[in-house]
Amino acid sequence: MLQILSILMENKPGALMRVTGLFAQRNYNIESLTVARTLDPTLSRMTIVADVDPKIRAQVIKQINKLVNVLQATDLTDEPSVAREIVLLRIRSSMENRTAILKESEIFGVRVVDSSVEGFALEATGDPEKLDEFINVMSSYGDIQVTRSGLIAVSLEMKKLRLAPPVPAGPEALNVNEVSSQGVLN
Amino acid sequence: MSNLMTGAKMLLECLSREGVEVMFGYPGGVTLPFYDALYDNPLRHVLVRHEENAAFAASGYAKATGKIGVCCATSGPGATNLVTGLVDAMMDSAPIVALTGQVTSSLIGSDAFQEADTFGITRSATKHNYMVRNLAELPQIIHEAFYLAGSGRPGPVLVDIPKDVFMARGQYEPVTEIHLPGYKVFTEGHSGQIRRAAQMFWEAERPLVYAGGGILLGKAHKELREFVEITDSPAVCTLMGLGGLPGSHPNFISMPGMHGSYAANMAMYNNDLLIALGVRFDDRVTGRLAAFAPHARVIHVDIDPAEIGKNRHADIPIVGDLKRVLQKLNRVLTELKPEAEAKKSDARKTWWRQIRDWKEEHPFDSPRSESEIKPQHLMAEIDRISGGKAIVTSDVGQHQMWAAQYIRFDEPGQWINSGGLGSMGYGLPSAIGAQFGRPDKLVFAIAGDGGFQMSLPELATIVSQGLPIKIIVMNNGYLGMVRQWQELFYNNRLSSVTLDTFPQVELLAAAYGFKGRTVENPSELTEALETAVAEPGPYLLNIKVTPFENVYPMVPAGGAINEMVLGPPQPVAVGD
Numbered sequence: 001m002l003q004i005l006s007i008l009m010e011n012k013p014g015a016l017m018r019v020t021g022l023f024a025q026r027n028y029n030i031e032s033l034t035v036a037r038t039l040d041p042t043l044s045r046m047t048i049v050a051d052v053d054p055k056i057r058a059q060v061i062k063q064i065n066k067l068v069n070v071l072q073a074t075d076l077t078d079e080p081s082v083a084r085e086i087v088l089l090r091i092r093s094s095m096e097n098r099t100a101i102l103k104e105s106e107i108f109g110v111r112v113v114d115s116s117v118e119g120f121a122l123e124a125t126g127d128p129e130k131l132d133e134f135i136n137v138m139s140s141y142g143d144i145q146v147t148r149s150g151l152i153a154v155s156l157e158m159k160k161l162r163l164a165p166p167v168p169a170g171p172e173a174l175n176v177n178e179v180s181s182q183g184v185l186n
Numbered sequence: 187m188s189n190l191m192t193g194a195k196m197l198l199e200c201l202s203r204e205g206v207e208v209m210f211g212y213p214g215g216v217t218l219p220f221y222d223a224l225y226d227n228p229l230r231h232v233l234v235r236h237e238e239n240a241a242f243a244a245s246g247y248a249k250a251t252g253k254i255g256v257c258c259a260t261s262g263p264g265a266t267n268l269v270t271g272l273v274d275a276m277m278d279s280a281p282i283v284a285l286t287g288q289v290t291s292s293l294i295g296s297d298a299f300q301e302a303d304t305f306g307i308t309r310s311a312t313k314h315n316y317m318v319r320n321l322a323e324l325p326q327i328i329h330e331a332f333y334l335a336g337s338g339r340p341g342p343v344l345v346d347i348p349k350d351v352f353m354a355r356g357q358y359e360p361v362t363e364i365h366l367p368g369y370k371v372f373t374e375g376h377s378g379q380i381r382r383a384a385q386m387f388w389e390a391e392r393p394l395v396y397a398g399g400g401i402l403l404g405k406a407h408k409e410l411r412e413f414v415e416i417t418d419s420p421a422v423c424t425l426m427g428l429g430g431l432p433g434s435h436p437n438f439i440s441m442p443g444m445h446g447s448y449a450a451n452m453a454m455y456n457n458d459l460l461i462a463l464g465v466r467f468d469d470r471v472t473g474r475l476a477a478f479a480p481h482a483r484v485i486h487v488d489i490d491p492a493e494i495g496k497n498r499h500a501d502i503p504i505v506g507d508l509k510r511v512l513q514k515l516n517r518v519l520t521e522l523k524p525e526a527e528a529k530k531s532d533a534r535k536t537w538w539r540q541i542r543d544w545k546e547e548h549p550f551d552s553p554r555s556e557s558e559i560k561p562q563h564l565m566a567e568i569d570r571i572s573g574g575k576a577i578v579t580s581d582v583g584q585h586q587m588w589a590a591q592y593i594r595f596d597e598p599g600q601w602i603n604s605g606g607l608g609s610m611g612y613g614l615p616s617a618i619g620a621q622f623g624r625p626d627k628l629v630f631a632i633a634g635d636g637g638f639q640m641s642l643p644e645l646a647t648i649v650s651q652g653l654p655i656k657i658i659v660m661n662n663g664y665l666g667m668v669r670q671w672q673e674l675f676y677n678n679r680l681s682s683v684t685l686d687t688f689p690q691v692e693l694l695a696a697a698y699g700f701k702g703r704t705v706e707n708p709s710e711l712t713e714a715l716e717t718a719v720a721e722p723g724p725y726l727l728n729i730k731v732t733p734f735e736n737v738y739p740m741v742p743a744g745g746a747i748n749e750m751v752l753g754p755p756q757p758v759a760v761g762d
Contacts, residue, residue: 010368014305014317021310062492068314068334071368166365169329170203173364174336 004076007046015069032150083153092119093142190355194223200328210243214260216287219352235643239615241271245280246616251623255282262300272311277606281340288348313341321354338371339490375506384518388526390459391533399426400464402598409512428601433594443471445587448548455748462486467497477746561731565592576628579617581637582608584666611640635661691728702726
């Protein structure tokens with residue numbers, strides 16, 4: 001099964017490379033990756049779907065959390081979450097198939113975003129399985145070209161975001177005590 | 187206009203504020219503005235003879251002092267030459283800051299002269315790296331780099347600075363605050379977990395402390411000593427942890443691992459509680475993981491949460507700074523001691539007796555010969571002269587293992603070697619850094635005849651800086667460790683491991699203006715070493731040792747830690 005990770009990180013040059021580098025270094029293929037700014041323009045939210053050995057998933061999350069530019073990395077694979085993807089699909093079809101294509105699109109809740117004598121451009125959203133099915137159906141009506149956005153996901157649990165407080169600049173920075181003396185569980 | 191400052195000067199201001207006294211580097215085209223500013227600055231710049239050695243020297247300085255080492259290189263080849271040193275520092279968690287020049291911002295990406303994608307190349311070679319985009323962010327980045335290098339789990343941080351940033355002028359505002367919201371360092375250790383760890387400790391019958399480089403990096407050696415003395419636990423120190431507990435301490439067993447002692451490895455296998463302190467369960471220590479410490483519960487303390495549970499499940503994980511965690515743990519252990527100590531004391535006495543028996547069964551004895559110098563003999567002599575006090579640096583290979591087995595270290599910062607990465611050519615340049623950091627100390631740089639030839643250019647640095655380093659080449663005419671593996675695992679097919687040409691060290695040292703000597707006769711060894719030590723300047727000793735000696739005990743790669751090969755195969759009588 002694929003691992004779904006949600007990563008909140010600083011919107012800085014090179015930050016993306018640090019995250020993807022961790023996967024490349026371990027020879028894990030990334031199936032999909034989406035990243036965009038959050039409400040706070042200094043931060044980005046990234047969703048990664050990757051084929052990671054279940055035994056080392058916790059390690060991957062820890063390594064990502066260690067990155068200086070990463071504020072929080074969460075494994076959504078087994079957590080309550082909603083995941084969606086968008087597909088833009090172009091289909092060339094004969095005139096006699098046009099009605100059927102529109103009918104199928106309606107069934108899948110898909111919008112027509114362009115129409116021409118050659119065919120349609122369609123916009124579909126949903127979970128990946130539903131989209132696979134839609135693509136499969138469409139391919140039976142004519143030549144198709146597909147662009148998928150990759151998964152975006154949101155956790156349904158509110159997670160407390162723990163951030164490091166500022167420290168004074170200079171050698172004193174190394175003597176700063178952690179604010180909480182309780183410590184953390186691993 | 188007069189109070190405007192160049193980027194180069196601002197950088198020097200920041201370095202001074204960080205307390206940098208010495209840096210190791212090599213100038214070049216794009217760092218010219220920086221070196222010009224350095225010309226009348228009190229910061230001492232040591233000109234090495236190859237950039238890789240600047241990084242190694244910075245690492246040696248860091249390991250010897252516990253402070254942050256600084257190195258510097260120009261763009262392109264200068265920066266790429268640093269890479270091995272950066273990865274080395276990464277693997278051994280050595281705090282270093284590397285400054286590299288970059289081509290002028292407007293030329294980046296145009297394949298300009300001496301341009302390399304340093305930021306990209308060093309991404310996975312550093313704890314974190316930066317490319318400075320404009321003068322305004324330079325001071326902030328420099329202070330962040332030092333904070334990142336030295337805090338949490340230390341490591342190398344690189345700052346790539348384009349030439350125009352060095353030359354730009356601006357108002358210098360000292361940075362007051364660093365804010366890295368994503369960089370969380372958990373130092374305190376969970377108090378509930380610490381209490382549980384103390385309780386688990388007193389319930390154990392065969393406890394063993396497994397202490398690593400984290401003890402040194404966390405400056406927790408006093409607390410470690412307290413721990414073993416409160417609990418009377420036996421302790422092993424890993425290759426990176428040697429000196430964490432004094433080598434002569436009665437509770438110190440020795441080093442575990444592939445070439446660890448019989449007693450240390452048997453204790454690692456048979457204990458029922460492993461107190462793992464600042465270690466990462468490296469494959470060279472554990473052998474085959476599935477067969478490692480099969481009866482043990484594990485308390486694992488580390489400041490890096492990603493190390494805990496990485497290779498071995500921890501029954502009690504504690505994320506925190508070792509010094510603070512051990513202070514708290516020692517308090518709770520002491521508090522519980524009056525009630526708990528007696529409970530398992532018989533079992534523990536048996537455990538100690540067992541460990542002493544193992545020690546006696548197969549000690550590190552140093553074989554001597556009338557006709558040739560045994561490498562173990564050489565290390566034992568260095569140990570005798572050092573008396574636990576000298577700094578010893580090494581490369582990687584047989585000499586490193588024998589040095590680790592035979593030389594004792596009283597304190598952290600005395601044993602400086604390339605542990606994780608295993609870089610040949612580390613010993614000599616790291617000795618330069620160590621000697622700058624600890625001018626009061628006797629420094630031995632031990633290298634094999636292979637690694638020595640990788641660090642030859644630094645003889646010039648040693649002489650020009652007047653460093654009294656004692657360079658000991660353990661010369662067996664081979665790339666010894668590779669040969670050992672070819673002998674044992676590749677049917678003795680010795681492929682490209684013969685070092686048949688080696689310079690005459692008397693002439694070599696004389697060419698650089700100092701003394702060198704070759705020693706072949708065991709009867710001369712002591713006198714030769716003592717002469718070298720008595721020499722006020724550097725000294726190069728080429729010690730010809732038994733060519734075919736191998737390092738034992740040995741846990742073959744992938745083998746279980748208790749299944750050691752204790753010595754060379756003995757000739758077997760064959761019937762006629």
